[in-house]
Amino acid sequence: MSSIDYERILPRKIVDMPASGIRKFFDILDSMQDVVALTVGQPDFATPWHIREAGIESLEKGKTYYTSNAGTPELRREICNYLKRRFDLEYDPIHETVVTVGGSEAIDIAVRAVVEPGDEVIIPTPCFVCYEPIVRMAGGTPVIIETKNEDKFKLTPEALARAITPKTKMLVLPYPNNPTGAIMTAEELEGIAQVLRDTNIVVLSDEIYAELTYGRKHTSIASIPGMHERTILVSGFSKAYAMTGWRLGYLCAPAPLAVQMLKIHQYAIMCAPTTAQLAAIEALKNGDEDVRMMTEEYNRRRRFIHQGLRDIGIEAFEPEGAFYIYPEIGKFGLSSEEFCERLLYEHNCAIVPGVAFGDSGEGFARISYAYSIKHITEALERMDAFVKKLK
Amino acid sequence: MDQFLKTIEDNATLTEKELAVMFNKEVGDIRAMIKKYEEDGVILGYKTIIDWDKTDREYVSAMIEVKITPQRDRGFDRIAEKIYNYPEVQSLYLMSSGGFDLCVLIEGRTMKEVAYFVAQKLAPIEDVVSTATHFVLRKYKDKGIIYGAEEPDERGYFI
Numbered sequence: 001m002s003s004i005d006y007e008r009i010l011p012r013k014i015v016d017m018p019a020s021g022i023r024k025f026f027d028i029l030d031s032m033q034d035v036v037a038l039t040v041g042q043p044d045f046a047t048p049w050h051i052r053e054a055g056i057e058s059l060e061k062g063k064t065y066y067t068s069n070a071g072t073p074e075l076r077r078e079i080c081n082y083l084k085r086r087f088d089l090e091y092d093p094i095h096e097t098v099v100t101v102g103g104s105e106a107i108d109i110a111v112r113a114v115v116e117p118g119d120e121v122i123i124p125t126p127c128f129v130c131y132e133p134i135v136r137m138a139g140g141t142p143v144i145i146e147t148k149n150e151d152k153f154k155l156t157p158e159a160l161a162r163a164i165t166p167k168t169k170m171l172v173l174p175y176p177n178n179p180t181g182a183i184m185t186a187e188e189l190e191g192i193a194q195v196l197r198d199t200n201i202v203v204l205s206d207e208i209y210a211e212l213t214y215g216r217k218h219t220s221i222a223s224i225p226g227m228h229e230r231t232i233l234v235s236g237f238s239k240a241y242a243m244t245g246w247r248l249g250y251l252c253a254p255a256p257l258a259v260q261m262l263k264i265h266q267y268a269i270m271c272a273p274t275t276a277q278l279a280a281i282e283a284l285k286n287g288d289e290d291v292r293m294m295t296e297e298y299n300r301r302r303r304f305i306h307q308g309l310r311d312i313g314i315e316a317f318e319p320e321g322a323f324y325i326y327p328e329i330g331k332f333g334l335s336s337e338e339f340c341e342r343l344l345y346e347h348n349c350a351i352v353p354g355v356a357f358g359d360s361g362e363g364f365a366r367i368s369y370a371y372s373i374k375h376i377t378e379a380l381e382r383m384d385a386f387v388k389k390l391k
Numbered sequence: 392m393d394q395f396l397k398t399i400e401d402n403a404t405l406t407e408k409e410l411a412v413m414f415n416k417e418v419g420d421i422r423a424m425i426k427k428y429e430e431d432g433v434i435l436g437y438k439t440i441i442d443w444d445k446t447d448r449e450y451v452s453a454m455i456e457v458k459i460t461p462q463r464d465r466g467f468d469r470i471a472e473k474i475y476n477y478p479e480v481q482s483l484y485l486m487s488s489g490g491f492d493l494c495v496l497i498e499g500r501t502m503k504e505v506a507y508f509v510a511q512k513l514a515p516i517e518d519v520v521s522t523a524t525h526f527v528l529r530k531y532k533d534k535g536i537i538y539g540a541e542e543p544d545e546r547g548y549f550i
Contacts, residue, residue, distance in 0.1 A: 040547065301413075307412040308412075
């Protein structure tokens with residue numbers, strides 16, 4: 001008979017952390033079969049074969065050791081070459097680059113290195129679910145900016161300026177955005193930069209979807225004059241190279257920041273998986289064409305689903321990045337959770353309620369198009385049948 | 392436009408309207424493009440890929456290596472024409488191998504039927520020097536499609 005009192009020993013801030021804002025929805029999803037889902041946040045492509053082969057070959061050659069804490073020098077060099085080639089960013093591979101276990105770890109160590117109790121961290125929502133809990137774990141206070149459909153879910157300089165207080169330590173900048181598909185252009189980032197240049201605020205720029213933009217190339221805020229010195233750039237291999245399961249990401253930041261983050265990484269993680277690192281070198285050296293092919297395919301699906309939703313009377317602004325579309329469903333008279341639960345129960349079709357990505361997601365849903373056209377067509381038919389009933 | 396052709400090669404069931412949305416064009420443009428490709432012989436036809444092993448159809452397929460003596464002036468083309476006109480012949484390629492010249496892919500109901508075709512129709516053609524028949528035991532992948540590889544979507548459903 002155990003006598004340990006878990007209630008007593010567990011910290012409040014951990015116990016109170018929600019596992020997910022929409023646990024009920026996922027419990028239902030788990031319990032159902034033959035669901036046509038458009039819920040996943042990862043590519044449907046397998047990692048390109050030549051990249052998988054590089055991983056396999058590294059195992060065959062017995063390359064099963066730890067690498068240096070920050071990642072193999074060759075991979076860090078390739079990351080910096082890539083960032084220069086694609087986004088005109090200058091980073092030093094030795095002092096400013098850390099290879100991490102996915103973008104997720106990079107976000108965690110960036111927040112932990114910079115944020116302390118009492119600090120405020122500005123988070124534009126809707127956004128990926130991890131920033132707020134990570135900030136709270138570091139003792140920081142999340143300050144939420146709700147971005148608007150009419151602004152195409154971009155962060156505006158005015159909203160940012162209003163949210164800044166003397167306690168503001170960090171701005172999370174999650175663009176291209178999950179779940180909205182919003183992007184920030186160079187001009188719009190310049191507007192943000194104008195608000196931040198004379199401050200001590202650090203930008204955590206989560207650019208994991210940087211390769212997946214449609215119609216215009218991604219701009220990193222770190223490439224805007226005066227921003228490099230105050231930006232922690234987070235990215236990774238998951239979305240661009242369809243390498244989610246390899247768990248490999250990286251961060252780049254000015255050396256005084258990078259050296260602190262590296263310490264946390266060193267003690268918590270040691271180093272990112274070696275097999276994944278060696279595969280990633282191949283991805284950066286010879287993967288440009290794969291990225292282009294996959295992006296073009298996502299782009300066709302993006303147009304397809306945007307028009308398909310419009311045809312059944314569901315409007316969404318046309319996403320410009322990532323592989324999500326974020327339609328407005330409030331007009332059907334149901335909360336976003338009710339809408340998604342009923343769609344699931346009554347038509348075996350799953351999309352994610354907008355409230356999963358923050359309170360500002362009420363009235364919206366996230367639909368992933370990391371699926372085949374055939375699968376998307378099937379889901380659209382089910383959604384069509386559902387909304388016809390609601391009208 | 393390689394991407395367009397690749398897309399319809401992978402999925403012939405996309406409608407003109409769907410293709411128009413995917414490629415950011417008017418339906419009329421798509422129709423005209425397809426018509427032009429058909430007229431130019433770039434698009435030769437539309438077929439459905441069927442895994443016959445999942446049906447009760449009895450069939451067997453084979454690859455036949457054919458060695459020939461090409462005729463003066465007419466090269467391989469005339470012999471090829473004689474061979475590809477048989478409906479049993481699914482594919483016919485002229486090969487660069489030193490060992491043989493033509494590769495014939497053939498389908499029949501039974502091995503006996505294929506053997507009969509080789510003995511009675513193929514081998515007697517003038518200029519056919521020899522044949523070697525290889526029966527297919529199992530089809531793993533054809534036209535870019537892996538057979539029986541339909542796997543459940545095991546991706547984490549939300550992240």
